[in-house]
Amino acid sequence: MKDKKFSLKNPALQSILTSLLCIVLGLLIGYIVLLMINPAGAGTAIKTILLNFLSRSSQAAQMKALGNTLAKTAPLLMCALSICFCYKVGLFNIGAPGQYEAGACIGLYAALAWHLNWVICLILAGLAGAIVGAISGALKAYRNVNEVISGIMLNWIMLYLTNMILSGKKVKDPASPYTIKLMSGNKGALIPSAGLNALFANNKTVTLAIPLAILFAILIWMILAKTKFGYELKATGYNKEAAKYAGMKEKQNIIITLAIGGALAGIGASFLFLTGYQEWSTTQTSVPMMGFNGIAATFLGGLHPIGTIFASFFIQSITDGGALINKSVYPSQISDLISSIIIYLCGFVLFFKYALNTWISKRDKGGPNVNDVPVTNDDAKKEGGDK
Amino acid sequence: MDAPYAIEMVNITKRFPGIIANDNITLQLRRGEIHALLGENGAGKSTLMSVLFGLYQAEEGVIKKDGKEVKINNPNDANDLGIGMVHQHFKLVQCFTVLENIILGVESTKGGVLQMDEARAKVKALSEKYGLHVDPDAKIEDITVGMQQRTEILKMLFRDNEILIFDEPTAVLTPQEIEELMEIMNNLRAEGKSILFITHKLNEIKAVADRVTVLRRGKYIGTVDVATTSKEEMSRMMVGRDVNMVVDKEPAKPGDVILKVENMTVASKMHSNNAVKNVSFEVHKGEIVCIAGIDGNGQTEFVYGLTGMEPLVDGKITLCGKDITKDSIRQRSKLLSHIPEDRHKHGLVLDYPLEYNMVLQRYYQPEFTSGAGFLKRKEIREYSEKLEAAYDVRSGQGPITIARAMSGGNQQKAIIAREIDKDHQLLVAVQPTRGLDVGAIEGVHKNLIAERDNGRAVLLISLELEEVMNVPDRILVMYEGEIVGELDPKKTTVEELGLYMAGAKRNVDIDANTPEVEESEVIDTAAARKEEK
Amino acid sequence: MVLLLQYTIIFASVLCLVALGGCFSEHSGVINLGLEGIMVMGALGGAVTMFLLPAGTSKIVIVLATTLFAILVGMLYSCLLAVACINFKADQTLIGTAMNLLATAAATVFVRAMNTSINPDNVSSSIQYIQPKKAFLKYIGNFEFNWFMIMAVVLLIASWFVLYKTKFGLRLMACGENPQAADSVGINVYKMRWAGVLISGFLGGLGGIVYITAGVSEWKFEMGVAGFGFLALAVMIFGQWKPTNIALAALLFGLFRALSNVYTGIPFLKALNLPSTVYNMLPYIISIIVLAFTSKNSRAPKAEGIPYDKGMR
DSSP states (O other): OHHHHHHHHOHHHHHHHHHHHHHHHHHHHHHHHHHHHOGGGHHHHHHHHHHGGGGSSSHHHHHHHHHHHHHHHHHHHHHHHHHHHHHHTTOOOTTHHHHHHHHHHHHHHHHHTSOOOHHHHHHHHHHHHHHHHHHHHHHHHHHOOOHHHHHHHHHHHHHHHHHHHTTSTTTBOTTSSBBOOHHHHOGGGSOOOTTHHHHTTTOTTOOTHHHHHHHHHHHHHHHHHHBHHHHHHHHHHHOHHHHHHTTOOHHHHHHHHHHHHHHHHHHHHHHHHTTTSOOOBTTOOSOOHHHHHHHHHHHHTTTOHHHHHHHHHHHHHHHHHHHHSOTTTSOTTHHHHHHHHHHHHHTTHHHHHHHHHHHHHHHHOSSOOGGGOOOOHHHHHHHHHTO | OOOSEEEEEEEEEEEETTEEEEEEEEEEEETTOEEEEEOOTTSSHHHHHHHHTTSSOOSEEEEEETTEEEOOOSHHHHHHTTEEEEOSSOOOOTTSBHHHHHHTTSOOEETTEEOHHHHHHHHHHHHHHHTOOOOTTSBGGGSOHHHHHHHHHHHHHHTTOSEEEEESTTTTSOHHHHHHHHHHHHHHHHTTOEEEEEESOHHHHHHHOSEEEEEETTEEEEEEESTTSOHHHHHHHHHSSOOOOSOOOOOOOOOSEEEEEEEEEEEOSSSSSEEEEEEEEEEETTOEEEEEOOTTSSHHHHHHHHHTSSOOSEEEEEETTEEOTTOOHHHHTTTEEEEOSOIIIIIOOTTSBHHHHHTTTTTTSTTTBOTTSBBOHHHHHHHHHHHHHHHTOOOSSGGGSBGGGSOHHHHHHHHHHHHHHSOOSEEEEESTTTTOOHHHHHHHHHHHHHHHHTTOEEEEEEOOHHHHHHSOSEEEEEETTEEEEEEOTTTOOHHHHHHHHTTSOOOOOSSTTSOOOOHHHHHHHTTOSOOOO | OHHHHHHHHHHHHHHHHHHHHHHHHHHHTOOOTTHHHHHHHHHHHHHHHHHHSOTTOOHHHHHHHHHHHHHHHHHHHHHHHHIIIIISOOOHHHHHHHHHHHHHHHHHHHHHHHHHHHOTTOOOOEEEOHHHHGGGEEEETTEEEEHHHHHHHHHHHHHHHHHHHBHHHHHHHHHHHOHHHHHHTTOOHHHHHHHHHHHHHHHHHHHHHHHHHSSOSEEEGGGTTTTHHHHHHHHHHHTTTOHHHHHHHHHHHHHHHHHHHHGGGSHHHHHHTOOHHHHHHHHHHHHHHHHHHHSTTOOOOTTTTOOOOTTOO
16 A cells, blocks of 8 residues: 555656546547447447557558558657657747658758768758757747747748749659659668568568667657756756856757757658658648647657657557548548647646645645645745746 | 724634644734734744735634624635735736726726726825825836835725735835835824734834734734834844844955956846946955845846846956956856845756756766766765755755755755855855845855855845845945945944935945936935836 | 739738737737637638528528637637636647647548538538628629628727727736736636637637638638638737737738739739749748747737736735
């Protein structure tokens, strides 16, 4: 009993519990929507969404489908890391889709027009994303422009710019709105599989991108938790004024953070487009969902880079699962609906945790917890007064 | 039945987790008296007033109005009972006019349209009657703190409140403005209003109050008549022992010049004038120099300019013989330690654990960061433990306590420990005792004097007259961004200091052509432009 | 040229309405980044109403019912923001973003389900409203006058009046500037903030239906409203949270947005031979530039974005 109590107070476990609660509630609402559309198949549909690849019949098909999901998890994870990293520094990087677009644009252009090797394409994609991120950062640091609004604007600007650049003769397939397939355009730009595809029923889209993305997650976690750089960035995020007082270059830190976030999203784009999984459609008129789903993965992952790995897989899995349901009855966007409900519910995480802690302390009822000693009344007043 | 008390709070008890904020407190306010509520920070005055205002509900005890028991569940109930309050931090909307602020919440409308003329007439009449002069159509952000306070008083009178509460109303005023306020309070009493005056300043109680109730650490100590009780007795009731008002220290032995400021000018964020104008002075090794002044006369900007948080418009700063005018904050911090004015805004990263806050100025040094850029967690922990022990910083879980969960006094101790322990020649301490209780204040003053005796230069920026008179070896008075006086604390009086702080007197001529400020002007513009937090 | 004027005015109407919505919400102290989503929901409410009204319904009924439902759905949807951010003190940025995503997803799901239920082969997320849309239009010469234009002007004047001349406006702005002060004089901050958010739902929902009927007669709900809610926020910031300035800013932005619809009809622009994507990007680029120059000294309500907690006085 005592052990259990102790563990419930563990913040990591609390994060996992609240995330699970968000998932359950999100799925429940999704299920209700399915019921309202057509009660007959709703059970099967929600099962399909949840099981995704497991709903395939043969084991080979399952592995292949899992490969596809993993292939798309890699870019999603990168976008989520981008948002997670920036959020730790107090910035809401909703410009991730724009940075992702920039990465796709330059990555594909370098591959198809300049015939460069995949490593270089990857780096260029990261740089492109970093530049777009840095623009938001500079606007925030020097012109006080809210990064959310500049991010959204840049998402649209980059969408049209990417469409324009990738419509060029050297990169676009003249017969379709898509860019030329890398298989035929430049095989050297495809991220190598290094034998990983063999594990997934020869799914060619399973590449080094997947382990690389996980490595990035670990790297981001290390930077944030263990390094001087992470110490500075988090201090800036928690309290910009204190960071300035301590001699940190808070403006520079804002720009660097969004540039790193941009680089992550940019590389994320090449983790999709340089695997040959799909081509860029130059006529698309909406910002790719990838960046926005990253928000869901970030918050569902408890704002922890490692948690983000699992959350990204979950979000991608239900998105793919959504594509498998009976489309003549149910819209596949039901998955988007579920993930956006999950994001919305993530807004209540603090409240959930508060409720949980209140419940725990009520149950314990013993002497007052030393941690909970309130700041004296005078102090609370002051805090309220100066924001 | 004609009860003698306008309001009574009987046997009030209010608990918070781990603390009894009010322990069986009784407060009885007679009709038409000025009743002082005396106590240190944390004595429970604020909590008691919050109970009276319905912000908190007391667990035990009753509130009576004119002898009848009443329930006060929220501020509206309090308003309905005719209770009004001037809060310590004014509850005014900066971008509204005085009139708009006064009518807010009790607006009269005709067909949905605000009727301002009627209200304006009533406000003008009230201003006349009580001598509360303020322009009803001026915006709050453009008027002085004194006028803002008058707006708050008008707000209560406009609502025909009978019971007026003043929560530490003099903290932000010049001595002259304080005198005017006392006059106003006397007028209000003469008109039959009952006044509750919360303060920890004995002189003011002596000046206006009829009776005083004293609280200490959440407990009721007693209610006495002011006329028959000496200041010393009241002081003893407040702190529970004889307070040693004089700080123990040896005479200073000033050495070489450490800090030299020449013609420093810093821009203001609030208005187009410069906040600091042409300031020059020196601080020597082994002395404490205090910059005194009313809040908002350029002290904050001066410190920003000195520590590198704001660029200078003009001037030169020399620290230990080195020109640091263009140096970054970090470069300056090698020689300069800075205890900031606002510990929550600047001094701490509240969401970081204590140990991370302890190295906030030093985290990048090889002692705490390896060559590869990784933090040395073990060294940070040990260092934090060392400082906690040396400076008696108390917290729930030691180094891993989140700073936010610590008490204000311990937060401040942590900052002082950090700043004093790091290498420095000059310590800039800005209001280092703000919001601390008497015991903690004494400790801070000892720290400052030890610094001095260890051969450092100390620059203290303070608003508290007692501190200004007792701690430093030299006083510089800042008024409207200028140094207007240099005084010897041993030879000057509080009254004289007040005149300098209000700009009515100066003994440092920066520009011989500047005409002497006329006294009548002084009163209105003093304490102008209180810094918006 | 008439076409340019017409598009400028109609887009300016949208921006003005939605920016005013943002203005009410922010004056009450809540940053409404979910305006985009509110527009989508308003558009959905209006479009579905037009789609479902039987042919032959009188024009006035179409206009009133469509407007009413757009507003109603917008207001209902804005409750999501109000509950989360006012009562549960959730992160306003996160909730706003979630609402934008949710609106597009929910609208798509709804329209698809509706379409498939009518015709199992129809899996599109579009609604057509060619006929009912005509109820809103009146031709004055070549100029296609739209009743929504009048509504925008009326609501603009009403907004100005409410904010500056009424008790409600005074109290609302007090809550956005200094909620502690408002509370101390007995104003219920939560209620006022709810009111601010609901009004932004009203105006945002209306803006949504105006947007999707401007120029087109069919809307694909997968597209959302293409960042228009955010353009409106830029308009609001450029207009410094003041209705009159917002109206002027909306006209400017409306002009740039209109260009992408009609540049082919303007000989001078056509001669420039720029790719159409340049015109598509234009409003967004302009807004970034404008924000870069106006955000520094903004007069934003002081307490916006900070959840009000009664305990923290």
